[in-house]
Amino acid sequence: AQSVTQLGSHVSVSEGALVLLRCNYSSSVPPYLFWYVQYPNQGLQLLLKYTSAATLVKGINGFEAEFKKSETSFHLTKPSAHMSDAAEYFCAVSATNAGKSTFGDGTTLTVKP
Amino acid sequence: NAGVTQTPKFQVLKTGQSMTLQCAQDMNHEYMSWYRQDPGMGLRLIHYSVGAGITDQGEVPNGYNVSRSTTEDFPLRLLSAAPSQTSVYFCASRNDRDIQYFGAGTRLSVL
Numbered sequence: 001a002q003s004v005t006q007l008g009s010h011v012s013v014s015e016g017a018l019v020l021l022r023c024n025y026s027s028s029v030p031p032y033l034f035w036y037v038q039y040p041n042q043g044l045q046l047l048l049k050y051t052s053a054a055t056l057v058k059g060i061n062g063f064e065a066e067f068k069k070s071e072t073s074f075h076l077t078k079p080s081a082h083m084s085d086a087a088e089y090f091c092a093v094s095a096t097n098a099g100k101s102t103f104g105d106g107t108t109l110t111v112k113p
Numbered sequence: 114n115a116g117v118t119q120t121p122k123f124q125v126l127k128t129g130q131s132m133t134l135q136c137a138q139d140m141n142h143e144y145m146s147w148y149r150q151d152p153g154m155g156l157r158l159i160h161y162s163v164g165a166g167i168t169d170q171g172e173v174p175n176g177y178n179v180s181r182s183t184t185e186d187f188p189l190r191l192l193s194a195a196p197s198q199t200s201v202y203f204c205a206s207r208n209d210r211d212i213q214y215f216g217a218g219t220r221l222s223v224l
Contacts, residue, residue, distance in 0.1 A: 032211050043215030094211055105155040
């Protein structure tokens with residue numbers, strides 16, 4: 001069984017401030033972990049993916065995430081928020097041998113000027 | 114490269130009507146899936162397929178049917194639409210590195 005919990009359905013930051021979106025997971029097998037971004041009226045796009053090669057994963061648009069097994073966490077960060085980062089962000093876990101992905105409920109990021 | 118194409122983009126149905134949401138991908142991906150997205154509930158898996166001729170149920174399959182006669186196409190059928198099926202539906206295909214590619218979605222309202 002696998003599950004994802006995203007802490008905070010809404011996060012608001014000022015432009016230029018640190019972005020931190022939290023994700024905790026549970027999985028009965030070593031997980032594949034993902035962050036996706038969804039802009040208004042669009043489908044989801046992959047930001048980054050963890051597959052056990054390195055605990056710190058760098059993605060597109062300056063985002064990165066760190067896998068912490070002891071904390072079962074995979075938090076998403078960006079040092080300096082930009083207005084264009086305003087979107088909804090989804091954390092997901094997948095166990096390839098099961099062939100299914102489980103998504104969190106999403107976190108809406110608002111960036112204030 | 115079109116990626117994942119969903120049609121229609123918008124649809125309004127009356128309770129009891131049936132319809133098919135179309136999904137096609139041109140990336141030769143074996144794995145395809147359908148999700149519904151509802152406010153505050155993330156994405157929930159409806160059905161998925163690991164290849165042509167093979168389909169399986171996801172988390173919320175009731176009221177939906179799927180088939181996979183070709184690698185490219187994975188249609189989702191609503192047999193008798195209900196207001197509870199008002200949602201945004203996303204089709205996705207997955208490559209062999211477990212990265213999913215999503216369509217732009219179909220916004221369905223059932224009155």
